[in-house]
Amino acid sequence: MNYLTPEATHRLDAYLTEVRAALAGCPTVDPDEIEQDICAHIAAEFPPGRGPVSALDMDRVLAQLGRPDQWAPEGEASPLWRAAGHVRHLSAEGRRLLIAGLERLKHLPGHAQRFGHLALAGLRRLPAEGVRVGAFAARPLRAVPAAGRWVGGRGGTAGRRTGGCRTWRSACSCSASSSRRC
Amino acid sequence: MDSAFFTNWTTQLRKGTLELCVLTALRDRRQYGYDIVKRLRGVDGLMIGEGTVYPILSRFHREGLVTTTLVESTEGPARKYYELTPRGRQELARMVGYWKSVRDGIDTLSREVSA
Numbered sequence: 001m002n003y004l005t006p007e008a009t010h011r012l013d014a015y016l017t018e019v020r021a022a023l024a025g026c027p028t029v030d031p032d033e034i035e036q037d038i039c040a041h042i043a044a045e046f047p048p049g050r051g052p053v054s055a056l057d058m059d060r061v062l063a064q065l066g067r068p069d070q071w072a073p074e075g076e077a078s079p080l081w082r083a084a085g086h087v088r089h090l091s092a093e094g095r096r097l098l099i100a101g102l103e104r105l106k107h108l109p110g111h112a113q114r115f116g117h118l119a120l121a122g123l124r125r126l127p128a129e130g131v132r133v134g135a136f137a138a139r140p141l142r143a144v145p146a147a148g149r150w151v152g153g154r155g156g157t158a159g160r161r162t163g164g165c166r167t168w169r170s171a172c173s174c175s176a177s178s179s180r181r182c
Numbered sequence: 183m184d185s186a187f188f189t190n191w192t193t194q195l196r197k198g199t200l201e202l203c204v205l206t207a208l209r210d211r212r213q214y215g216y217d218i219v220k221r222l223r224g225v226d227g228l229m230i231g232e233g234t235v236y237p238i239l240s241r242f243h244r245e246g247l248v249t250t251t252l253v254e255s256t257e258g259p260a261r262k263y264y265e266l267t268p269r270g271r272q273e274l275a276r277m278v279g280y281w282k283s284v285r286d287g288i289d290t291l292s293r294e295v296s297a
Contacts, residue, residue: 028244029237036259037215037236043258044216066231073237 002046007055011062012042018068026072034071041065192227200228202281204238205266205274208248212265215239239264247273 004012016035023031045061046053203225207218218239219232229235242248247270252260266274 029240033240034236037240037262038233040214040259040261041216041219041232041236043255044261047257064231065233070231070233071237073241 002048002050003052004058005052005054008053008058011055011058015062015065015068019071022069022072028073029071038065038071196228196230199281200234201238201242202274202277203228204235204242205247205270205277208264208266208270209274212251212263214253214261214263216261218264242270246270 016038019034019038020031023029023034042058042061046057200222203222204218207213207221213221215236219229219235222228222235223232239248243250243264246267248264249267251263251265253263255261
């Protein structure tokens with residue numbers, strides 16, 4: 001895969017975040033597996049030697065992939081996603097914690113899940129959502145991996161995000177920077 | 183015809199046929215996800231989003247219709263190859279048989295009505 005420009009990186013991150021939000025709480029889907037599928041698809045779309053990947057290139061491929069909620073099995077998109085439609089208004093940290101919170105809810109009994117979904121859905125209306133969601137979610141969620149992280153995929157072959165730079169472990173030697181090279 | 187009605191109808195039709203096409207694409211040899219998507223791109227009206235193929239593959243895997251193998255790639259992340267299981271072949275044969283039967287029935291009906 002080629003360099004991703006910072007804008008392309010941003011588009012991809014935003015898409016992955018929304019996919020995770022749509023998948024949060026889906027009992028039959030592994031968000032890490034879906035993210036690996038998306039990344040493998042994008043890597044195949046931009047083979048080596050093609051040149052830098054622009055935001056327009058990335059937009060085209062993401063549009064072909066379809067809406068983020070398409071990745072959830074029918075009827076399983078997270079209640080928050082269905083209620084809120086989008087989570088774009090949240091800060092990046094707010095979205096990460098929100099998604100982590102939803103993933104955490106999967107392990108609770110049914111009534112607790114419903115209460116948790118309502119609580120998290122209510123938080124989206126708060127002005128300083130990142131801080132407030134963080135205060136709500138951070139303590140019990142220490143064990144939940146950060147959304148968007150690619151570390152330790154199946155078979156140890158997935159990409160790894162390091163210091164803000166997403167790389168393919170097998171083929172990339174780039175360091176943390178605003179651009180990716182894979 | 184009402185647009186919403188037609189949209190709903192095509193959605194319902196697409197759902198089943200996409201599953202049939204994904205299995206058909208795997209009939210001859212194992213392929214990785216992107217290869218399958220590329221093959222299905224050529225079928226008009228089959229996919230709204232290419233991302234719909236991957237959850238189907240994942241479900242087929244859970245249901246024992248396909249197996250997966252991760253193969254390292256020099257061009258990016260490891261590629262996940264999908265291959266039909268014996269049960270997958272069996273289900274594909276049944277689906278193709280059913281599809282042909284429905285298609286022939288519709289053709290016959292159309293001819294009778296037109297005559």
